[in-house]
Amino acid sequence: MTGIDGEALMQRLSMATGDVRGRLTPNAPMDQITWFRTGGPAELLFQPTDEDDLKNFLQALPADIPVKVVGIGSNLLVRDGGIPGIVIRLSAKGFGQADAISDTRIKAGAAIPDKRLAAVALDAGIGGFHFYHGIPGAMGGALRMNAGANGVETRERVVEVYAIDRDGRKHTLTENEMGYAYRHSAASQDLIFTGALLEGYAEDRKTIEASMDAVQTHRETVQPIREKTGGSTFRNPDGTSAWKEVDKAGCRGLMIGGAQMSPMHCNFMINTGAATSHDLETLGETVRARVLEASGLRLEWEIKRVGIFKPGYEVQEFIGRML
Secondary structure (H helix, E strand, O other): OOOOOHHHHHHHOOOOOOOOOOEEEEEEEHHHOOOOOOOOEEEEEEEOOOHHHHHHHHHHOOOOOOEEEEOOOOOEEEOOOOEEEEEEEOOHHHHOOEEEOOOOEEEEEOOOEHHHHHHHHHHHOEEOOHHHHHOOOEHHHHHHHOOEEOOEEHHHOEEEEEEEOOOOOEEEEEOHHHOEEOOEEOOOOOOEEEEEEEEOEEOOHHHHHHHHHHHHHHHHHHOOOOOEEEEEOEOOOOOOOHHHHHHHOOOOOOEEOOEEEOOOOOOEEEEOOOOOHHHHHHHHHHHHHHHHHHHOOOOOEOOEEEOOOOOOOOOOOOOOOOO
């Protein structure tokens, strides 16, 4: 499948999706979803009503049509050519709830914002979730990338994860089966996470609130949270911090088009107002090249880049590297 033609894809699937209860949107503008506010359209965006709606849709979907899952768009860079095939975005109504089911356990949907999950834990007096107060994402992304902050990772809270595969089959995975590592899960990319059972510990609400306040103060002090950004651009290499390597390579404040490495926190890439996804990815690859030249380190992207390039605007890895 090449190019983006949501109306044609919608027509092709009209028979298979007749019983779908969720929303199907052809040529959906992804620049209204991503925090960078850039990128081309999703060929066909599907927002399922609930798990059964998602399961039935996937079972009816022809195997040759690609599927991509997105969350709230906080660490997502959609290329300017858009995303071919189906983009699935779980609805807040169907997948955005979280409930304390015991003194230490919370059952959460994959679409609940991390910050909201921290608030649910606070209300229930369950400790260990304060770090989510500072993560600008949703639970599904946290499960996929083992999101963490302030010395705590998602893997420490996971009891089991619920998912549906590309063929519409439901799965339950234990924390061990998720294969967690730093900012990584070994779980199949074929799986769409729909929720999780999480466990913390009983803690005084005032203590939890103080921890959450400390997280918020830290973010406001050192991160450009009011900019159009995707959070941390690169993963921390072993033994050092990505921002230190970016700074050492002279890339703090570096601009390409409307994209800039934040002067405030140089591992944050920002859209200063008129950036394209091409500007942002070119900037990221230029930084990777300069860090490689300066330190011999190959920084790895933490931001997820999806979709296809606009013809004539392809971006090569480590662009600008001096050979």
